[in-house]
Amino acid sequence: MTERRTESTDPAGHEPGRESVADSIAHALDPLDAHRVSDPAHPTDLKTQVIRFFLTGVLSAIVDYGLLQLFMAFGMHYGPAKALSFVAGTLTAYALNRRWTFNAEPSRARFVATMCLYAVMFGVQWGLFMVLVPWFDGMGWSHFWATTVGYVIAQGVATVTNFVVQRTVIFRVR
Numbered sequence: 001m002t003e004r005r006t007e008s009t010d011p012a013g014h015e016p017g018r019e020s021v022a023d024s025i026a027h028a029l030d031p032l033d034a035h036r037v038s039d040p041a042h043p044t045d046l047k048t049q050v051i052r053f054f055l056t057g058v059l060s061a062i063v064d065y066g067l068l069q070l071f072m073a074f075g076m077h078y079g080p081a082k083a084l085s086f087v088a089g090t091l092t093a094y095a096l097n098r099r100w101t102f103n104a105e106p107s108r109a110r111f112v113a114t115m116c117l118y119a120v121m122f123g124v125q126w127g128l129f130m131v132l133v134p135w136f137d138g139m140g141w142s143h144f145w146a147t148t149v150g151y152v153i154a155q156g157v158a159t160v161t162n163f164v165v166q167r168t169v170i171f172r173v174r
Helices: 021-028 046-073 078-101 108-138 143-170
Strands: none
Touching: 046 078, 046 143, 078 108, 078 143, 108 143
16 A cells, blocks of 8 residues: 655655654754754744743753763762753753744854853853852752752753743744
């Protein structure tokens, strides 16, 4: 039996403008991929963007926090460990948000703008983390809980700010 395709599907059998999560992740690996163009006539609605941003954030946070704990388990100080884990989480977030959350076409200018935003957010997030961890340590908390709660607070501030700036400035449909 042969598969019949109509003009309403692409060669992979997907509807135009619709992409599976696996396709989104595969295409997200190249931040400057020129094979995909967003459709400004069909922007992703706010509810969908919030849900996708949340899911992307969860995955990126798992990468970030997991590497943070791993680096510290191997003896790295929490400051440099957080810096390295932030970079890995940030690249994960950018790739998925551009392709899946905001359905944005590739753009070097957008990539640079997002990296500038992430650089500012790194300062805010890392700065909060570096203030909160010693404070919680000084309150007698275990180092695990001090770094975990410090991470959650700093990540929360950065997440809200990132969504607002990315949706209203960087990935807005023109």
